[in-house]
Amino acid sequence: MSREARAAVLFLTPALVVLVFFFFLPVIAGFALSVTDFDLYAIGDIHNMRFIALRNYAAVLRSEVFWTAFVNTLYFALVGGPLTVAASLGAALLVNAKAAKLKPLFRTIYFAPVVTTLVAVGIVFRFLYHPRFGMINRVLESIGLQPVDWLSDPRWAMPAIIAVAVWKNFGYNMIIFIAGLQNIPDELYEAARIDGAGEWKQFRHVTLPMLGPTFLFVGIVTAIGYLQLFAEPYVMTHGGPLNRTLSAVMLMYQEGFKWWRMGYAAAVAFLLFLVIAAATALQMRLQERR
Amino acid sequence: MKKVLLHAALIAGGLLTLFPLLWMVAASFMSRGEATTYPPHVVPHAPTLDQYRELFVRLQIGRAFLSSTTIAIVTTLFSLLFNSMAGYAFAKLRFGGRDRMFGLLLAALVIPAQVGMLPLFLLMKALGLVNTYWGVIIPSLASVFGIFLIRQFMLSIPQELLEAARIDGAGELRIYWSVVMPLARPILATLAIFTFMTTWNDFMWPLIVLSDESHYTLPVSLANLVGEHAQDVELMMAGSVVTVLPVLALFLFLQRYYIAGLMAGSVKG
Numbered sequence: 001m002s003r004e005a006r007a008a009v010l011f012l013t014p015a016l017v018v019l020v021f022f023f024f025l026p027v028i029a030g031f032a033l034s035v036t037d038f039d040l041y042a043i044g045d046i047h048n049m050r051f052i053a054l055r056n057y058a059a060v061l062r063s064e065v066f067w068t069a070f071v072n073t074l075y076f077a078l079v080g081g082p083l084t085v086a087a088s089l090g091a092a093l094l095v096n097a098k099a100a101k102l103k104p105l106f107r108t109i110y111f112a113p114v115v116t117t118l119v120a121v122g123i124v125f126r127f128l129y130h131p132r133f134g135m136i137n138r139v140l141e142s143i144g145l146q147p148v149d150w151l152s153d154p155r156w157a158m159p160a161i162i163a164v165a166v167w168k169n170f171g172y173n174m175i176i177f178i179a180g181l182q183n184i185p186d187e188l189y190e191a192a193r194i195d196g197a198g199e200w201k202q203f204r205h206v207t208l209p210m211l212g213p214t215f216l217f218v219g220i221v222t223a224i225g226y227l228q229l230f231a232e233p234y235v236m237t238h239g240g241p242l243n244r245t246l247s248a249v250m251l252m253y254q255e256g257f258k259w260w261r262m263g264y265a266a267a268v269a270f271l272l273f274l275v276i277a278a279a280t281a282l283q284m285r286l287q288e289r290r
Numbered sequence: 291m292k293k294v295l296l297h298a299a300l301i302a303g304g305l306l307t308l309f310p311l312l313w314m315v316a317a318s319f320m321s322r323g324e325a326t327t328y329p330p331h332v333v334p335h336a337p338t339l340d341q342y343r344e345l346f347v348r349l350q351i352g353r354a355f356l357s358s359t360t361i362a363i364v365t366t367l368f369s370l371l372f373n374s375m376a377g378y379a380f381a382k383l384r385f386g387g388r389d390r391m392f393g394l395l396l397a398a399l400v401i402p403a404q405v406g407m408l409p410l411f412l413l414m415k416a417l418g419l420v421n422t423y424w425g426v427i428i429p430s431l432a433s434v435f436g437i438f439l440i441r442q443f444m445l446s447i448p449q450e451l452l453e454a455a456r457i458d459g460a461g462e463l464r465i466y467w468s469v470v471m472p473l474a475r476p477i478l479a480t481l482a483i484f485t486f487m488t489t490w491n492d493f494m495w496p497l498i499v500l501s502d503e504s505h506y507t508l509p510v511s512l513a514n515l516v517g518e519h520a521q522d523v524e525l526m527m528a529g530s531v532v533t534v535l536p537v538l539a540l541f542l543f544l545q546r547y548y549i550a551g552l553m554a555g556s557v558k559g
Binding site for chain 1: 292293296297299300303304306307308309310311313314317325326327328329330332371372373375376378379380383384385386388395398400401402403404405406407408409410411412413415428429431432434437462463466487490491493494498508509510512513516523526527529530533534537538540541542545548549552553
């Protein structure tokens with residue numbers, strides 16, 4: 001072994017030991033767990049665990065609660081994701097506009113929610129959404145609209161949570177969009193202007209196509225993150241009302257760590273993983289085709 | 291005219307973004323029940339520190355603050371060391387299977403952490419680390435993202451520098467520590483802030499692995515408090531301020547590094 005290869009082993013060992021033992025092996029073990037009936041009794045004595053092949057998956061897929069959680073999670077990701085990306089792009093265009101003053105200040109303000117603690121802002125919004133005293137309803141009333149019981153109304157609970165997620169996350173993608181915008185050469189805009197393209201046409205035919213790779217990155221990161229929805233419903237709604245904000249990860253948490261049906265919960269986790277992998281692959285495929 | 295519209299939009303967006311945070315701070319200085327009078331106050335009429343006193347004296351949130359701080363600092367220090375070592379190896383040392391191994395790590399970025407959490411909990415239980423700080427810290431001691439960030443940065447360090455040090459007889463550890471690490475300071479700062487914030491804000495894993503209130507981190511403690519004190523708006527807002535303020539302050543002071551790192555992680559990748 002060369003001197004560099006020996007050094008590499010030394011340098012890689014600490015990180016790889018952590019990743020292998022506390023990430024990769026647990027992931028593989030998670031799959032193994034999902035084909036067993038591991039439950040509270042198995043925690044007490046491992047001999048109570050039996051191999052049951054795909055029966056957990058069958059049970060999960062037959063369960064009404066799972067499909068509710070699955071649809072909720074997709075709703076959150078498919079509506080919340082694009083809204084977040086749109087808000088991010090809008091903010092990036094505003095902050096990056098040539099005529100804009102105090103750019104660093106606005107950039108900092110828009111980014112601030114990203115660094116805040118999800119649990120804390122979830123609690124803040126819980127009160128902002130309060131049907132009687134919440135500021136959001138106060139504003140609605142002042143412009144003559146009916147107040148909404150945001151977090152207790154089955155129709156509004158998920159949109160309310162989506163709004164929090166957009167508020168919390170748009171700044172992250174905004175920064176990436178700004179970087180993408182700054183990478184577009186000025187000559188392209190000049191050429192478009194010479195061809196007589198107005199601002200909208202420049203945006204449509206120069207900015208958007210040039211941001212393609214950025215959209216891919218932002219889309220994948222947002223989708224992966226949003227499909228793992230957990231803390232917002234945990235502190236804001238506990239998954240209610242009528243399970244309308246119960247997410248896949250929340251279901252996994254409840255089954256696994258509240259009822260200790262770990263085999264069943266592992267199956268839920270793996271199905272979620274499949275969805276995330278499929279969403280990632282789909283976005284990459286769409287991008288390639290363009 | 292267009293300039294006015296642009297700035298109106300910027301300011302409106304800014305107010306919308308800041309309002310929840312400003313209201314949180316305002317309500318935390320209100321006396322009990324003031325946020326739920328009708329019509330509710332937006333600004334405290336007689337600012338008071340009562341809520342903070344209640345939090346720290348009676349509810350002992352200081353303990354959770356200390357837990358969060360300890361966990362975040364220890365995780366940050368160790369992960370800086372581990373990730374920089376691995377990132378350095380992937381960027382600068384030649385060995386068989388290097389690129390394949392790195393590609394494999396990157397592919398793992400799509401695996402959600404939750405998939406491994408159930409067995410991870412059982413592993414922690416077997417190791418006797420449930421309800422300890424180490425139980426929270428150990429899984430975060432290295433991260434694919436951190437290794438990736440460091441590697442991308444170190445790729446730009448000229449190879450000649452390392453060769454020169456080798457010719458001068460420097461050992462590999464010494465090259466890493468005295469030649470490469472000083473050059474990598476900006477990315478180390480980025481990763482440090484990033485790790486600190488992620489650890490501080492993390493919720494699900496600490497919620498799972500910490501079972502006893504005396505070990506709770508701030509987010510877990512807060513989520514627990516809101517169960518008993520759902521009606522105490524002002525108190526919960528004070529708790530939220532205590533939780534959010536440290537990371538927000540850190541970001542404001544060090545945002546240069548943080549945002550630079552974000553861009554490096556996305557654009558170059």
